[in-house]
Amino acid sequence: MNASARRVPLASKDSFDLAISLGDPQGIGPEITCRALQAIFEEQPGLSVVLFGDREVFLARGGGPLLERGGGLVFHDVPWSRDGASPPSANAGAAAFSAFTQAVDFVHEGRGRALVTAPLSKEAVARTQPGFRGHTDWLGRYFDRDPLMLLASDAMKVFLVTDHVPLGRVSGALTPRRLRFVLLRAREYLVSRSGSREVRLAVLGLNPHGGEGGELGREELDLIIPAIEQAGGEGRGFFGPFAADSFFRPERLRGFDGVIAMYHDQGLIPLKALSFGQAVNVTVGLPINRCSPDHGTAFDLAGRCVADFTSMLMAIRHALSCR
Numbered sequence: 001m002n003a004s005a006r007r008v009p010l011a012s013k014d015s016f017d018l019a020i021s022l023g024d025p026q027g028i029g030p031e032i033t034c035r036a037l038q039a040i041f042e043e044q045p046g047l048s049v050v051l052f053g054d055r056e057v058f059l060a061r062g063g064g065p066l067l068e069r070g071g072g073l074v075f076h077d078v079p080w081s082r083d084g085a086s087p088p089s090a091n092a093g094a095a096a097f098s099a100f101t102q103a104v105d106f107v108h109e110g111r112g113r114a115l116v117t118a119p120l121s122k123e124a125v126a127r128t129q130p131g132f133r134g135h136t137d138w139l140g141r142y143f144d145r146d147p148l149m150l151l152a153s154d155a156m157k158v159f160l161v162t163d164h165v166p167l168g169r170v171s172g173a174l175t176p177r178r179l180r181f182v183l184l185r186a187r188e189y190l191v192s193r194s195g196s197r198e199v200r201l202a203v204l205g206l207n208p209h210g211g212e213g214g215e216l217g218r219e220e221l222d223l224i225i226p227a228i229e230q231a232g233g234e235g236r237g238f239f240g241p242f243a244a245d246s247f248f249r250p251e252r253l254r255g256f257d258g259v260i261a262m263y264h265d266q267g268l269i270p271l272k273a274l275s276f277g278q279a280v281n282v283t284v285g286l287p288i289n290r291c292s293p294d295h296g297t298a299f300d301l302a303g304r305c306v307a308d309f310t311s312m313l314m315a316i317r318h319a320l321s322c323r
Contacts, residue, residue, distance in 0.1 A: 014048075016072070018319060019112035021103040021120075022053025024096045025080040026087040027297030029053070029118030031061040032309035037073070038066065039309075040316050047320075048072030050112065052099040054080040062305055078102065087299040093124025100135065104142060107288050114289040114319035118312065119297045122164075133164045136283050139290065148185050148284040151268060151294055152318075153275035155250070157258040158267035159186040159201075159284075170263045174206065174219060179227035182260060183238055187231075189284050190257050202247065202256040203228055203240030204266060210243040224262075248274075277308045280315045289322040291315040 023029025261267025
């Protein structure tokens with residue numbers, strides 16, 4: 001069948017294993033999706049997938065043979081209005097946002113069993129969607145939930161108390177309610193995935209050297225330690241707070257099932273130093289299963305089909321395992 005004829009009928013009641021939004025059309029999302037799907041269809045040839053994004057871009061990034069293969073791969077075209085602007089551009093951001101939201105609607109309606117989102121540019125999307133802070137924040141408002149960002153690799157699983165929050169606002173965002181919520185939600189997730197209630201979570205401090213008894217900041221004493229105790233302490237698997245600068249050693253990590261980081265870079269710098277391209281972003285606490293790769297749009301690599309697609313492949317595998 002001609003690739004241009006393969007479209008997903010939006011009125012169709014068919015259910016798909018997976019919906020994928022292709023991300024920013026000027027980024028690497030279309031090509032890493034193409035290469036990841038080539039691998040996943042070799043593993044699971046009967047898989048059914050619907051793609052949301054710009055068809056012409058996907059074809060230009062090597063997607064033609066995939067769309068010609070028949071079977072369970074179909075495409076919903078979300079055209080990008082090309083204006084010649086360099087990335088990050090408003091028109092590309094608008095197309096990426098539209099593809100993402102249509103894919104979310106599709107899965108929410110029960111027509112897709114899981115969602116994977118390729119990288120988009122928050123800066124580009126915000127030019128037409130002011131205040132946009134990323135997939136996780138938008139999904140929380142869409143579903144009226146308080147989602148938790150998890151980055152998971154073979155080396156570690158990092159849960160973030162605050163995610164896309166400017167560093168100067170982190171301390172104010174560390175409320176007792178938020179800390180208890182994250183501790184308990186992270187534990188619930190690990191128990192559900194492992195089948196064991198014997199999970200161990202390391203809770204990091206906020207300040208240098210864990211605050212040095214209040215001399216370098218009081219958040220550990222006033223917020224983090226009380227939250228650990230209220231969540232059940234070591235009896236329920238919560239340990240810490242640990243000084244972050246000396247925590248991320250392989251031998252220390254092996255003693256825990258997960259790490260609670262107070263802010264984005266505290267947890268994700270060590271994770272990406274040890275596991276970049278080998279981790280998955282999981283949104284915990286939604287009524288749908290949503291995953292994404294652990295990296296961004298990589299505009300400088302886009303269009304050359306040289307970007308590493310491993311994390312996208314891992315995101316697809318994880319999403320399928322959660323169906």
